[in-house]
Amino acid sequence: MPKVGMEPIRRAALVKATIAEIGEAGTLDVTVSQIAKRAGMSSGLAHHYFGGKDQIFLAAMRHTLALYAAEVRGALSMACTPQDRIGAIVRASFSHSHFQRDVIAAWLNFYVLAQSSQQARHLLGIYQRRLRSNLIFALRPLVGLRAVDVAEQLAGMIDGLYLRQSLGQSLVDPERAIRHVMRAVALELAQGPSR
């Protein structure tokens, strides 16, 4: 059975299984054995490739973050005007794929982990700065010096509406969240550029 070049395959399978397990449990309280079993291997192999539970989680986080980043990049690549860029970021942030059970669980646990894990905090920082700077870049031509403030405002709204949609008891309505953010954008744009 043993073939060569298994490492990337095993790692990918473990990352995928980790996210699935976390999604089912809602917590990071999942065992390495559960993850390994779902990924079709023994627990020992999981340790062999990742070194420990923490590293498995971090890899899963990195993967989740990378998926989101790719989605944003993809949407941005098709935007021509600054307005389109903002719309692209917002739509990507509320895309269908983000409201999957396991993705939501990954993000929430990510936040929790960021309090105690240096590496998780670092990763989260990357996400936050990227969202912020993407927004600032798109806003600059539209609102001038106010770009930074508006970007922080919008970033907050995006994260917060995502949270409320994810944990609200009513079914998620991404379109509604998108409208809310875009309305705030429209009001700011109506103010014209600069301060």
Added chain:
Amino acid sequence: MPKVGMEPIRRAALVKATIAEIGEAGTLDVTVSQIAKRAGMSSGLAHHYFGGKDQIFLAAMRHTLALYAAEVRGALSMACTPQDRIGAIVRASFSHSHFQRDVIAAWLNFYVLAQSSQQARHLLGIYQRRLRSNLIFALRPLVGLRAVDVAEQLAGMIDGLYLRQSLGQSLVDPERAIRHVMRAVALELAQGPSR
């Protein structure tokens, strides 16, 4: 030593200790023994009064929620105009006490727990509905039919800015968050009432 009527005292001590422990760990991964020790009693007694770890956590959550609710009520009681009411809600939401390490940890873990615990989800629902309806009530006289939409927008911004402030690497700046929300309010108010 044994006196009568210890129950409420013990329960309060346990709740306080639980929040402190969670704050230090950043996780719900704290042992009943740790909590009990910090509260100055044996682990058996903690089980005696709460029945189990889950119930201890929920009590701690209820307490955190109650503190926040009291803060909002207090601020609202001194507000006369609708504008004041909105300002009161926003300021209470970003008050100094909310950015304590242990309070932040409680909220983040609360979110995580809400995915898997029926009771936690229910509690969170109460918080979310209360914030929403407080905002709608204050907004109605100002923006008429748009109140619901604006309230959801603001609620999202409040939760999201709290999250970003709490987990950002730069030091927290509640005033800045408050300005961001209040600016969004001002822009909406400038639109006048109704739709």
Added chain:
DNA sequence: ATTTTTATTGATTGACGGATCAATCAAAAA
């Protein structure tokens, strides 16, 4: 053909933690 490297297992270890329980103690009630 032999050695080395990579892949893989699953048993094992060592530690930890939630819950339970019997036993103790003192205040209140009878």
Added chain:
DNA sequence: TTTTTGATTGATCCGTCAATCAATAAAAAT
């Protein structure tokens, strides 16, 4: 005084889990 009730402890039970390790197997290198 005796009984009952509530408070309290800490050892113990039972289970779990992360991590390690020796052993095995197959491919690749020599």
